[in-house]
Amino acid sequence: MEKRRIRVSKRKAYYASKIKRATHLLFYRRHKKPGVKGWELRKALGSDYPKVLKILDSHLKAFDLQVKTVFEEEKPAEKPTLEQLDKARFYITLRGELTPKEAKMIGWRIDDLAGLAITIAYIISKRGKAPRKEVEELLRDKLPRWKVGINVDRYIRYGYLTQDENEQLYLDWRTRSEVDQKALIDLVLSTET
Amino acid sequence: MQSKRKRVKIGREKLQRVIEMCMAVEERSLDPFLIDVDEIVSVIKEYFPEWDLPEDLCLDAETIHHLASVIKLQSEWVKHRSTSLYTDPVLLEEKLVRIEKEEIVEVFLKAWHPIVELEQISLHSLAEAIRYWEGLLPLKERWKEFPSAEIETVPATREELIRQRILRDKAFSEELENFWQELKNQVKEKEEDGKIRYWDFVGAETYEETVRRAFMTSFLVTYGYATLEIHPLEEELFIKPYEKPITKIGKRQLVSIPIAVTTEDWLRWKRGELE
Numbered sequence: 001m002e003k004r005r006i007r008v009s010k011r012k013a014y015y016a017s018k019i020k021r022a023t024h025l026l027f028y029r030r031h032k033k034p035g036v037k038g039w040e041l042r043k044a045l046g047s048d049y050p051k052v053l054k055i056l057d058s059h060l061k062a063f064d065l066q067v068k069t070v071f072e073e074e075k076p077a078e079k080p081t082l083e084q085l086d087k088a089r090f091y092i093t094l095r096g097e098l099t100p101k102e103a104k105m106i107g108w109r110i111d112d113l114a115g116l117a118i119t120i121a122y123i124i125s126k127r128g129k130a131p132r133k134e135v136e137e138l139l140r141d142k143l144p145r146w147k148v149g150i151n152v153d154r155y156i157r158y159g160y161l162t163q164d165e166n167e168q169l170y171l172d173w174r175t176r177s178e179v180d181q182k183a184l185i186d187l188v189l190s191t192e193t
Numbered sequence: 194m195q196s197k198r199k200r201v202k203i204g205r206e207k208l209q210r211v212i213e214m215c216m217a218v219e220e221r222s223l224d225p226f227l228i229d230v231d232e233i234v235s236v237i238k239e240y241f242p243e244w245d246l247p248e249d250l251c252l253d254a255e256t257i258h259h260l261a262s263v264i265k266l267q268s269e270w271v272k273h274r275s276t277s278l279y280t281d282p283v284l285l286e287e288k289l290v291r292i293e294k295e296e297i298v299e300v301f302l303k304a305w306h307p308i309v310e311l312e313q314i315s316l317h318s319l320a321e322a323i324r325y326w327e328g329l330l331p332l333k334e335r336w337k338e339f340p341s342a343e344i345e346t347v348p349a350t351r352e353e354l355i356r357q358r359i360l361r362d363k364a365f366s367e368e369l370e371n372f373w374q375e376l377k378n379q380v381k382e383k384e385e386d387g388k389i390r391y392w393d394f395v396g397a398e399t400y401e402e403t404v405r406r407a408f409m410t411s412f413l414v415t416y417g418y419a420t421l422e423i424h425p426l427e428e429e430l431f432i433k434p435y436e437k438p439i440t441k442i443g444k445r446q447l448v449s450i451p452i453a454v455t456t457e458d459w460l461r462w463k464r465g466e467l468e
Contacts, residue, residue, distance in 0.1 A: 180306065191288065
């Protein structure tokens with residue numbers, strides 16, 4: 001009985017130190033882009049890093065935060081393989097929702113956020129690719145003309161969008177990490193206009 | 194019965210049209226199912242026996258390549274439609290146009306989970322910074338290494354300017370006159386109807402000197418000291434000095450004649466190939 005207790009407490013201490021390390025890695029930005037690759041976590045935490053992240057995620061629930069996994073390709077339908085996890089990128093994101101007031105507090109004006117939402121939804125509707133001209137045309141309906149180009153450039157700079165040499169816009173890494181695309185489309189369609 | 198030539202011509206036109214159609218679908222994100230793959234395959238099959246020339250076989254391969262791209266788009270289209278993300282784009286666009294700013298923000302905030310990230314100094318980097326600061330020399334000491342040069346302004350003499358190649362030792366007009374004399378002397382020596390081949394006059398021992406002479410020659414012509422005589426059929430170019438500079442051009446229209454003085458031409462002239 002005593003042996004078992006000692007074993008359990010040793011394991012707890014082991015995971016507690018791993019969780020601390022994982023928290024440091026995930027919260028503090030180490031690269032140009034936020035987030036940590038799976039293989040980096042494996043190197044720092046050991047091969048059982050998915051379990052460490054699971055425990056961390058359950059701890060973060062109380063603070064309305066979560067460990068978000070963004071796979072390199074589409075999210076696997078079944079349990080992801082270790083290889084897929086190694087290639088994936090892990091972030092700490094908000095679990096719930098922000099209120100409009102809170103969004104303002106983190107530096108977003110309502111106009112800019114509305115523009116971003118419209119742009120993302122439009123690109124999703126066009127199967128992930130839309131000409132910049134069309135997007136700007138759509139935004140001009142609600143935003144001042146001079147602001148539209150600046151805003152699109154800003155969305156690109158932040159990593160929400162990317163643009164190719166033919167001025168086609170695509171969704172970039174930040175949208176994939178932060179936006180629940182299906183929820184967004186469902187919510188837009190369910191609005192009464 | 195159509196002749197072989199006519200069938201080949203029709204076949205080429207048909208394949209070209211297929212390629213254009215496929216490209217339109219690829220580039221404009223049109224519905225890939227607008228293309229009837231079976232029909233196109235039958236057209237490709239029908240004309241394949243007619244192709245003998247490599248160009249036609251390339252056209253055939255290009256058609257198949259574009260058709261394959263369209264088939265890939267069709268497969269992606271089906272895949273997308275089968276996912277939960279598929280919605281009617283027209284319907285969605287309609288909603289996006291009508292939705293109010295406040296409403297879309299409210300909707301977006303429900304689907305948006307921004308990343309939490311901290312850009313904060315750590316104890317480790319703080320210690321590094323302190324070590325750097327301790328090793329950093331005071332500005333007074335660092336600036337000693339780069340004493341600022343004292344600049345004094347004094348008037349420059351003409352000789353100094355010539356030495357620095359800002360001025361030339363002769364006035365340009367004087368130099369041009371001398372050059373004109375040289376041209377007249379060379380023409381006299383050659384005794385060729387008062388003219389000399391352009392390259393025989395311009396060509397020099399070095400390429401740099403040749404370019405300089407070509408530059409001076411252009412001024413001789415522009416300022417009326419000489420004229421160019423061009424024999425286009427023989428591809429010959431002569432320069433002909435005037436006895437006196439001609440200042441009035443009269444009603445004749447002035448034309449610019451670009452003459453390339455490349456290293457290749459200069460080397461050919463040196464080898465005696467520019468006769």
